[in-house]
Amino acid sequence: MKKALIKGNNAVVYSALLAGCRNFFGYPITPASEIAEGSALLYPKVGGTFLQAESEIGAINMVYGAASSGVRCMTASSSPGISLKMEGISYLAGAELPCVIVDVSRGGPGLGNIAPEQGDYNQIVKGGGHGNYKLIVLAPNSAQEMCDLTMLAFDLADKYRNPTVVLADGTIGQMMEPVEFPPPITTFPKKEWAVKATLETRENLISSIELDADRLEIHNQKLQKKYAIIEEKEVRYEAYCCDDAEIILCGFGIISRLLQSVVDEMRAEGIAVGMLRPITLFPFPKNIVDYYTLKRNLKFFNVFELNNGQMVDDVKLVVNGRKPVYFYGRMGGNLPTQKEIIHEVMKNMRQS
Amino acid sequence: MTRQHNILQKPSTFFDIFERKGVSEVKSTHYCPGCGHGILHKLIAEAIEDFGIQDKTVLISPVGCSVFAYYYFDTGNIQSAHGRAPAVGTGYKRANPHSIVISYQGDGDLAAIGANEIIQAANRGEAITVFFVNNAIYGMTGGQMAPTTLLNQTTTTTPYGRNKFHEGYPLRMSEIIATLEAPVYVERCMLTDAKNIAKTRNAVRKAIKAQMDQKGFSFVEVLSGCPTGWKMTPQEAKTWITTDLSTYFVPGVYKDDLETREPHEVKQENPPPEDYYHLLNINQTLKEEYVFPHVLKEPFLEEIKIAGFGGQGLLSLGYVIAALAMGHAYEVSWLPSYGPEMRGGTANCSVKISNSRIGSPLVTNPSTLIVMNKPSMKKFENAVINGGIIIYDSGLIDTPPSRQDVTAIGVPATEIADTLGNTKAANILLLGVYARLKKQFLDEQYIQTALPAILESKALRDVNIKAFNYGFTYSENMK
Numbered sequence: 001m002k003k004a005l006i007k008g009n010n011a012v013v014y015s016a017l018l019a020g021c022r023n024f025f026g027y028p029i030t031p032a033s034e035i036a037e038g039s040a041l042l043y044p045k046v047g048g049t050f051l052q053a054e055s056e057i058g059a060i061n062m063v064y065g066a067a068s069s070g071v072r073c074m075t076a077s078s079s080p081g082i083s084l085k086m087e088g089i090s091y092l093a094g095a096e097l098p099c100v101i102v103d104v105s106r107g108g109p110g111l112g113n114i115a116p117e118q119g120d121y122n123q124i125v126k127g128g129g130h131g132n133y134k135l136i137v138l139a140p141n142s143a144q145e146m147c148d149l150t151m152l153a154f155d156l157a158d159k160y161r162n163p164t165v166v167l168a169d170g171t172i173g174q175m176m177e178p179v180e181f182p183p184p185i186t187t188f189p190k191k192e193w194a195v196k197a198t199l200e201t202r203e204n205l206i207s208s209i210e211l212d213a214d215r216l217e218i219h220n221q222k223l224q225k226k227y228a229i230i231e232e233k234e235v236r237y238e239a240y241c242c243d244d245a246e247i248i249l250c251g252f253g254i255i256s257r258l259l260q261s262v263v264d265e266m267r268a269e270g271i272a273v274g275m276l277r278p279i280t281l282f283p284f285p286k287n288i289v290d291y292y293t294l295k296r297n298l299k300f301f302n303v304f305e306l307n308n309g310q311m312v313d314d315v316k317l318v319v320n321g322r323k324p325v326y327f328y329g330r331m332g333g334n335l336p337t338q339k340e341i342i343h344e345v346m347k348n349m350r351q352s
Numbered sequence: 353m354t355r356q357h358n359i360l361q362k363p364s365t366f367f368d369i370f371e372r373k374g375v376s377e378v379k380s381t382h383y384c385p386g387c388g389h390g391i392l393h394k395l396i397a398e399a400i401e402d403f404g405i406q407d408k409t410v411l412i413s414p415v416g417c418s419v420f421a422y423y424y425f426d427t428g429n430i431q432s433a434h435g436r437a438p439a440v441g442t443g444y445k446r447a448n449p450h451s452i453v454i455s456y457q458g459d460g461d462l463a464a465i466g467a468n469e470i471i472q473a474a475n476r477g478e479a480i481t482v483f484f485v486n487n488a489i490y491g492m493t494g495g496q497m498a499p500t501t502l503l504n505q506t507t508t509t510t511p512y513g514r515n516k517f518h519e520g521y522p523l524r525m526s527e528i529i530a531t532l533e534a535p536v537y538v539e540r541c542m543l544t545d546a547k548n549i550a551k552t553r554n555a556v557r558k559a560i561k562a563q564m565d566q567k568g569f570s571f572v573e574v575l576s577g578c579p580t581g582w583k584m585t586p587q588e589a590k591t592w593i594t595t596d597l598s599t600y601f602v603p604g605v606y607k608d609d610l611e612t613r614e615p616h617e618v619k620q621e622n623p624p625p626e627d628y629y630h631l632l633n634i635n636q637t638l639k640e641e642y643v644f645p646h647v648l649k650e651p652f653l654e655e656i657k658i659a660g661f662g663g664q665g666l667l668s669l670g671y672v673i674a675a676l677a678m679g680h681a682y683e684v685s686w687l688p689s690y691g692p693e694m695r696g697g698t699a700n701c702s703v704k705i706s707n708s709r710i711g712s713p714l715v716t717n718p719s720t721l722i723v724m725n726k727p728s729m730k731k732f733e734n735a736v737i738n739g740g741i742i743i744y745d746s747g748l749i750d751t752p753p754s755r756q757d758v759t760a761i762g763v764p765a766t767e768i769a770d771t772l773g774n775t776k777a778a779n780i781l782l783l784g785v786y787a788r789l790k791k792q793f794l795d796e797q798y799i800q801t802a803l804p805a806i807l808e809s810k811a812l813r814d815v816n817i818k819a820f821n822y823g824f825t826y827s828e829n830m831k
Binding site: 003005014017018022025044045046047049051053054055057058059061062063064065067068069071073087088091095121145149166171174175176177178183184186195196197198199201202203204205206207209212215231254257258259260261262335337338339 | 373378406408409413419426428431439441442444445446447448450451452457469472620621622623631671674675676678683684685687709711712713714737
């Protein structure tokens with residue numbers, strides 16, 4: 001077994017190339033720039049194209065163009081840049097174009113700062129662009145998962161003809177950890193819908209416009225059916241020490257690493273705590289939240305996020321008042337300490 | 353068979369029936385009488401047919417009246433967002449160098465909302481062809497001002513006429529694009545009469561041919577009538593183009609480098625997958641797993657904070673410690689403080705080492721603090737755990753830590769490194785001190801073997817090895 005000690009952002013670059021991505025369009029922004037820089041260095045070596053676009057808008061539309069031909073392509077940015085991409089993301093979703101978008105999120109709103117925040121949950125998971133669309137959203141919590149979930153993102157994007165987001169944050173992107181890379185992908189799904197500048201594909205059309213209300217409704221219904229299938233088949237999560245837990249700590253991405261440490265620490269004190277980490281944010285792991293809600297020994301959920309409480313809404317929708325759901329968030333790019341998290345959990349224990 | 357012999361026949365590159373319209377009138381276009389789009393569509397369709405490039409042509413439809421160009425062209429079709437066609441075309445062409453990409457855009461699309469995309473695509477010399485229909489108004493949305501609307505021209509959003517002090521002047525896109533180095537062909541034409549339509553036909557062909565010959569970016573602006581938007585008859589519209597529009601937007605060739613420009617062939621490498629690891633340089637990044645068993649079997653978690661000024665090699669020191677620990681098959685994480693504070697200011701990183709899965713990568717209370725300037729000592733001294741270790745550069749920090757419950761080791765690392773040959777080796781000297789103190793889980797023999805490969809700077813390798821050994825024995829002597 002060979003491992004590389006590598007930043008999460010660089011793991012994205014390697015795994016995209018190993019996934020057969022040969023087209024990267026991006027624009028520099030901290031803390032995602034290593035992805036563009038690494039791509040600029042490596043894509044030409046394997047016959048790929050790295051192009052620094054004039055803007056995030058340019059970049060996402062270049063992705064739209066490349067994706068129209070069925071090739072694997074991607075872009076990467078951070079929160080303010082992702083906001084700019086939202087127009088293009090809505091078009092990609094409407095035209096059902098597979099592509100991978102990496103968001104190494106940072107502090108907001110506005111220019112905010114470059115520290116790790118998770119304030120992009122709503123714009124990515126709930127749709128920052130217009131229309132009735134969903135993105136497939138994967139939330140890594142380690143450099144290894146930056147690799148694995150980027151690889152998976154390309155597969156899911158192709159499988160469902162849907163833009164797929166790897167939603168990380170500044171910490172995951174900047175952190176170095178050992179990563180084991182998978183072998184390169186050499187066979188790819190056929191894309192008969194693509195416009196390939198060939199006789200066979202001449203009749204194909206990539207578009208998101210449909211003036212007729214009935215036909216646009218049919219298109220939207222088709223999209224919703226696709227999202228329902230994704231919800232049924234593609235849920236991923238990690239449950240750590242949850243089965244006998246009286247308290248379940250819930251968080252995605254970097255915060256889950258802290259929660260895991262907290263679980264270990266509190267378990268050592270004899271407190272039955274577990275951690276539930278959604279890996280797919282859409283599809284949200286509703287069934288498992290429901291499963292633990294129904295467990296008699298569970299007293300409450302405690303959701304931790306690096307934002308003002310965004311994913312907690314999805315937890316509450318499932319729990320639906322059957323158990324208390326407490327929330328604690330830090331903003332501005334601050335991470336809570338383990339002590340702070342334990343203090344919060346203990347406070348809620350006394351309440352319930 | 354070329355058009356000249358067959359002028360009454362519809363080009364085969366148009367669909368026979370416009371089924372994509374989805375309404376009953378599938379044999380006529382959606383354009384108004386007197387509109388120029390129909391004529392320009394036909395000139396392009398004929399050129400595609402005559403050049404025999406129908407299968408490899410991809411037309412990008414914009415937002416505007418020509419949003420539905422894909423109703424008519426029997427080619428590959430992509431409909432794009434308002435103004436973004438040149439970016440979409442860029443992405444498409446880069447991924448498909450064999451294709452012929454035509455971006456068809458109106459004036460609002462190209463000169464207002466998409467002004468950046470067109471300038472940048474032109475400036476990169478993207479091998480695409482852009483047809484720019486300038487009718488001085490927003491047709492599709494009902495006659496609002498365009499960036500090309502003439503001064504004093506009334507539109508629904510300039511009901512008192514375009515005022516140069518309020519809306520500025522009409523944008524001359526051909527002139528702007530012609531100032532750029534990369535474009536190979538730029539011409540402005542108009543569709544007023546047979547003579548000018550013939551000129552436009554010629555320009556359309558030159559522009560497409562330029563792309564076929566791999567000569568780069570070509571651009572044809574076409575002054576086109578919009579009788580509906582202008583509230584004129586088709587005949588009045590033609591007259592107005594001649595008398596007004598074409599006197600501000602003067603037709604002509606603004607750039608023609610077709611003869612002198614060398615073709616630029618895009619070659620795409622396609623190496624076999626087995627070469628990827630080598631080409632991607634993953635080989636160098638990958639470290640062979642340590643062949644010996646774990647030095648320490650008992651569960652442990654080492655939390656290190658390394659801090660000082662930017663430029664002292666502290667992030668590298670953290671990386672080297674993490675890489676050495678990974679070589680022992682331990683779990684490791686390395687987390688930098690990142691961003692502007694690193695540029696010239698203070699820098700710190702957190703390293704964790706364990707023989708079980710690492711939760712949080714953050715180090716709040718280090719078991720070891722390695723510190724190389726006073727502010728960092730001040731910042732982190734009190735965070736160190738009871739019984740922890742503080743290793744500091746005593747040449748740079750004159751007051752030793754006041755804590756009595758930690759092991760504090762001061763080494764004038766920078767001074768010693770200087771005498772060894774380079775102050776930059778101070779960080780590795782401190783690594784030596786650290787490694788000696790942590791031999792319960794770091795194996796000296798392994799470090800001696802692996803260190804030369806892990807050190808990134810080849811130039812400093814020898815002095816670094818010397819510094820490591822100095823540090824390693826320094827703490828041994830001290831103990």
